[in-house]
Amino acid sequence: MTNGLEIIRPDASAARARVVLFDFDGTLSLVRAGWEGVMIPMMVEFLAETGSGESEAELTAIVREFVGRLTGRQTIYQMMELRDQVSQRGGTPKDPLEYKHIYLDRLMEKITDRREGLRSGKISADELILPGGRRLLEALVERGLTLYLASGTDQVYMREEAELLDVAKYFNGNVFGALDDYKAFSKKILVEKLIRESGFGGEEFLGFGDGFVEIENVKEVGGVAVGVASDEPDCVKVEPVKRERLIGVGADWIVPNFNAYDDLMAVLFPA
DSSP states (O other), rough: OOBBBSOOOOOOOTOOOOOEEEEOOOTBTTTTTTTTTHHHHHHHHHHTTOOOOOHHHHHHHHHHHHHHHHHBBBBBHHHHHHHHHHHTTTTTOOOOHHHHHHHHHHHHHHHHHHHHHHHTTTSOGGGGGGGTTHHHHHHHHTTTEEEEEEEEEHHHHHHHHHHHHHHHGGGOOEEEEOSSSGGOOOHHHHHHHHHHHOOOOOEEEEEESSSHHHHHHHTTTTTTEEEOOOOOHHHHSBOOHHHHHHHTTSEEESSSSSSSSHHHOOOOOOO
């Protein structure tokens, strides 16, 4: 490991990359940092209501596992798993979309000050961007790469937050998030569409993400990927569970943030 950069596959390179796929929350944006602290207790609350007899600690471990496993996919998939877990315990589950709206209402209460702070200027955008993120985006655009931003967060919110963070401009309109019709959008659908319609080959993809989904999607088509295993909200050290999950789906490099900019660019684009 050099300066926070861990090289998993020394022979990997993004020298042929023409298009870059970024995840949003936890990879670039920290506006929603701490979302797990809202989602997991909410889910434990609903599972406890089934009267299964499991302790809070047992339920928390179960929820933490599937929330982590599904991170990067649209939020609705985590809520679908909650529905199934409630059913397995003999409860009567709500519709996953209802669970999702309850979660979003609670999350918005938590992050309203951040959003309003960005809007008013009391919080600078770079305070809520993963360290080194803006410099990286600028460098990739300067290299002539086409950037896409894709998120499991609802599109209306993530587009707004991308504007508040002043990063939307780097993506030139290529900003995509989750829809209530969850089958209409996924990162996999986006990657396949880009290959089909834009003339990009799979090996021309470079991905950045903190969830397994975007890493897996890019690797499946033959691209290379940087796993962002950050210990939110500090974003200083590598978080071990994230690291293992990202390596498990094929991440070529692991970083806690983008402060090791020079080292990262050197391995991505060797001279």
